[in-house]
Amino acid sequence: MDTQQQLSPLTIALHWVIALTLIALIGIGFYMSWYEVYPLYDWHKAFGVLIFAVVLLRVWWRIKNGWPVPVREYPKLEHRLAQATHWLLIVGTVLMPVSGMMYSGLGGYGIKVFGWAMVPGNKNAEGQTEPFHAGLSSLGQFTHEWLGYLLVVAIILHLAGALKHHLIDKDRTLLRMLGRK
Numbered sequence: 001m002d003t004q005q006q007l008s009p010l011t012i013a014l015h016w017v018i019a020l021t022l023i024a025l026i027g028i029g030f031y032m033s034w035y036e037v038y039p040l041y042d043w044h045k046a047f048g049v050l051i052f053a054v055v056l057l058r059v060w061w062r063i064k065n066g067w068p069v070p071v072r073e074y075p076k077l078e079h080r081l082a083q084a085t086h087w088l089l090i091v092g093t094v095l096m097p098v099s100g101m102m103y104s105g106l107g108g109y110g111i112k113v114f115g116w117a118m119v120p121g122n123k124n125a126e127g128q129t130e131p132f133h134a135g136l137s138s139l140g141q142f143t144h145e146w147l148g149y150l151l152v153v154a155i156i157l158h159l160a161g162a163l164k165h166h167l168i169d170k171d172r173t174l175l176r177m178l179g180r181k
Contacts, residue, residue, distance in 0.1 A: 004069040005176070011065065012179050014058040018093060021051045023155065026148050033145075045104060046113045052097035059094060071165075071172045082161060088154040096147050102140025106133045 002008050025048060032040050067086070070079070101119075105111050108131045110121030122130045131137050165173035 002065055002068050004071060005172070006181065007068060007176050007179070008065070009179070010061060011068070012177060014054065014061060015177060017054055018051065018058055019155075021047065021054075022093060022096070022151070025051065026151060026155075029148055041104075041109075042112050045100065045111050048097045048100050049111065049113050049118065052101075055093045055097065059090065062090065068176075071176060081157070085154050085157045085161065088150065089158060092147055092151045092154060096144065096151065099140045099143035099147060103137055103144050104140075105137075106140060107131045107137035 002011050025044060028040060028044055031037060032044060070082075074082070101111060103109075105119040108122035108129045110117060111119040122132055124130045162174045162177070165171050166175070
């Protein structure tokens with residue numbers, strides 16, 4: 001379990017696996033959409049589905065373990081900003097893969113996890129992609145795109161906070177997340 005002095009190995013592992021994977025997937029997602037690099041979509045979807053399983057484990061662990069206790073008292077505004085950012089990151093990491101699966105699965109594009117068709121694509125007689133539900137697919141696309149931008153802001157705030165704790169406050173917040181005593 002997490003303490004004020006030390007986080008559990010599971011908390012640390014879940015944080016870093018999700019953080020690094022999410023940052024990579026967001027970067028690849030922007031690259032794919034801006035430059036229309038279609039061959040990367042199947043990889044993006046496969047890793048998105050896999051990280052979703054890890055995200056669900058993290059949510060379960062957060063509910064069971066509670067939020068980490070701050071290493072010291074902070075000004076009320078700073079504490080509230082940190083709480084809001086953490087909530088945005090947790091909710092965003094759940095909704096990002098869900099919205100991506102809505103967009104792709106309901107849009108008829110299918111979802112493959114390393115060759116296994118989790119949701120088959122839907123093509124008409126002419127070979128054109130046909131959505132299963134265009135409205136929900138569009139909602140998924142909109143949500144997935146805007147969550148990407150929102151998560152970039154949250155990640156920048158989170159990194160800035162971690163660096164502030166380490167470089168300005170000189171407290172143990174970052175060291176604790178790195179597993180250092």
